[in-house]
Amino acid sequence: MASQGSAAVWTDDLGRPGTLARLQGELAPRYDVGEEVGRGGMGRVLRAYDRDLRRDVALKVLPRGSSRKRALRLVEEAQVSCQLEHPSVLPVHDVGIDGSGAVFFTMQLIPEHETLRDVIERLRGGDPKAFAEFTFERRVRIIQQVCHALDYAH
Known part of the structure; x- marks a missing residue:
């Protein structure tokens, strides 16, 4: 340079x-x-x-x-x-x-929201509100979306 x-x-x-x-x-x-x-x-x-x-x-x-x-x-x-x-x-x-x-x-720009990292930390910490908001089914859908995006990109 x-x-x-x-x-x-x-x-x-x-x-x-x-x-x-x-x-x-x-x-x-x-x-x-x-x-x-x-x-x-x-x-x-x-x-x-x-x-x-x-x-x-x-x-x-x-x-x-x-x-x-x-x-x-x-x-x-x-x-x-x-x-x-x-x-x-x-x-x-x-x-x-x-x-x-x-x-x-x-x-x-994504509007201010909780990141996936934040959600995972809350779930790992045993936060009952996180488990209520992010049910097992919702977590599976999120993981599927991530997998579809990765598959598409590769």
């Missing part, structure tokens, strides 16, 4: 503009970025508002200073995800690099 002004220029191994260079752009004019709604192995997920499309989105962004290899992996994740059209797979809306060189993609 070479620097040109404040924007990063990404090249392939031969010094030609690569996938990351083609994604170069400004994040600020299009998105109003809000609070963090999640964090994972690839980076943070932030609530954002897409001014162009007039909708709330989840914006997944790598930490600044991430390696080129990691940035390409995030772009690959977005490219693969956007090809999947399934009710249990979130659609990807946009992918790019902001003016500081941070790689990002946006996807459908």
